[in-house]
Amino acid sequence: MLSVGYTELVSKRKIEVLGGFVLQSIDYDICTHVAMAGDYSEGAVLIWNGEGKKVVNIQWIDDCYIKGIKIPENDAPAIQALIKTPATSQGARDTIVSTSKKLRPCYGYQRRSVRRKLEYDRAFEEKAYHLNHNLFVCKMDETMYTSLRNYCKFNKDRLILQTITPQVKSPPEQIPWTNPLEPKEGASTSTEEEEKNMCRHISYTTSNEVKCKIRNAYVLLKNFHWAGLTFGGHFTSENFLMDTCGNMRFGNLSKGVINKLEDGDIEKDTDRFVKMTREEVFVSVTTLPLDIIQWIELIDRCARGYDSLAEDYITLKDGYRSAAHFMSLHNMFEKMETTDNPTYEKIKTKLSKYTKWKKGVEAPDGNTHLKETLDFIDPATGRKAYYSDDICGLLKLLRNIRQHSARAKEDVFVLIVAQNFPRLMGDFQKVMFKQGYTLNIIPLAAFGQFTKSHTDSGIQKVDHEDSRHLQVTLKELN
Structure with a gap:
């Protein structure tokens, strides 16, 4: 399999037609090729080659697509053109996966050869999928799934509830959430409205739907650990897939990211989950509500024995x-x-x-x-x-x-x-x-x-x- 780092939609489609796939920079360790979308110095090419990556340019992708096959990467004119161009800018790059375990010559620098940094154990991964079928989206499953990331993007205005805390003589009232740092256009600024709001207490809480999905994602990750497996922190909200019934499974996983659980891996996955929650789940929120802040503080300390409490936390x-x-x-x-x-x-x-x-x-x-x-x-x-x-x-x-x-x-x-x-x-x-x-x-x-x-x-x-x-x-x- 092949995947390269070029974000343009046309090139991405060509890569997929050729049987490869595009990865994000987080998967750099397991990539096989780096596709250049700009001008890089000779030193950059040398570093990537030294780490076992095959450095190519966009023209190589186009040539492979035209011929319908993967042509040799050691296209001397193309590579020399890359390394002789002054380093004036750096284009975007992603990463790729390959099952090859052969020694790779560093073209242009043939004094030594390197072995790819991370070897993909296909047998282990297939066994993990087989023994823990309930954790992953089955390849035979034709159910419609949506990722946690897409759900949060499509519902970015419904992640948080803005509720008037009820007093004895005032009924509870829920109003659409708006970012308190960005006043709503056309909002009333009358003295009467300001005085009315001064008598109210506004509570910002996570919506029940989002609470349920975050909790399910965390429980799925804990079950993954209990199965003796880890991602080593290499996952995003795109990997948590939900069906229409609310069931959650792992999917869209890159090859080689599933590994045996070792010391320190739980902390890596937990840290990544906290970061994912802050940056990818609450994608449109500048300040998290207190209920989710308390929960994040708790799971950040899971190594101290709060993991089962976090699954049933009252907030x-x-x-x-x-x-x-x-x-x-x-x-x-x-x-x-x-x-x-x-x-x-x-x-x-x-x-x-x-x-x-x-x-x-x-x-x-x-x-x-x-x-x-x-x-x-x-x-x-x-x-x-x-x-x-x-x-x-x-x-x-x-x-x-x-x-x-x-x-x-x-x-x-x-x-x-x-x-x-x-x-x-x-x-x-x-x-x-x-x-x-x-x-x-x-x-x-x-x-x-x-x-x-x-x-x-x-x-x-x-x-x-x-x-x-x-x-x-x-x-x-x-």
Whole structure:
């Protein structure tokens, strides 16, 4: 197979007709040819030849296309013309793949020969496809697939929801998202509209559809690792393909990018996934919403044992599920006071930054759901409910909000909480997870071990032994 680095559509079509394909610069290590689309110095040609690449020009592609065959690359006039031209500009170049393992002479510099830098193991790759068929788009599958990149490009105006956080007397309202750095043309600038907006709190959150797709992409990558495979960081959002039912598989992969998992490869793939999310998924967004920022911070630390938590992180759930998950964790925390008091006190200490929370709730710009519940007087007793000014009292307040003043707004309960405490839900779930408490069902895998030290109503606490690959089987509670 052959692929060359020239981005012009006509030449790309000619390459594909000849049986080759165009790669991006990220695949430089596994390319076989570099096609010059500009003037390069003799030194550049020497370096590429020394790395095992065959340096050609665009005319060579045209000649191959006209004759219908791959003609020898050692076209002396063409190569000499390249290296004698002054280096005044540099054209775009991509990379290619070849299965050849022969020694390649450096034409024009025949004093030595080099072997291609990366040898493609066809047998290993075919075995990987066969044993992990569920991870890749089947070659026999005629289902229509779209890449994650294309989905995000076509839906660039729907990646983020801009929502007016509901107050006690104002219903929630969702409005189309616009970049806050680019004012919408024709927008009202009246004093009345400005005063109206000053009384509102706008929340920017990732849309539920995008959350689902990002989570599915991450889970697919983790399954790829559990299968003992890695890309070594060589993938893009073009390689995550989705069908109409939302199923996600790998596809559009270059030859030779699948390798056996070794030390450091998980970090390479994770770093690449984070960069892909920032630059390719949120392609039209200048500032990421807080929910996705928190999730990215978490997966950036997966080597510390958060990989299974990242797959079920509370900020990447829809509003209803986030609220239910949060309340289930709170119920678990309350029971912990009598069943596992040392862990209960440890969690209180870990969340001590939420001490003195009442001052923020009582502020003029705070959410009125929280303030109304805090100041509520029970008509039966004529007294206010007592809330301690620590994490225990705050969690109790949030539970009462969901059950009373915000009981009809469960889908935006997360936004109500986040107006005053934007990181609380994620922080609470993470601390509970670190102490061995979680609600998620995760299949028990051979990559880690656990020991059950507490059981209560189907809840299991586990002691982490292998923080990198720990998987725990728990009963679903929500």
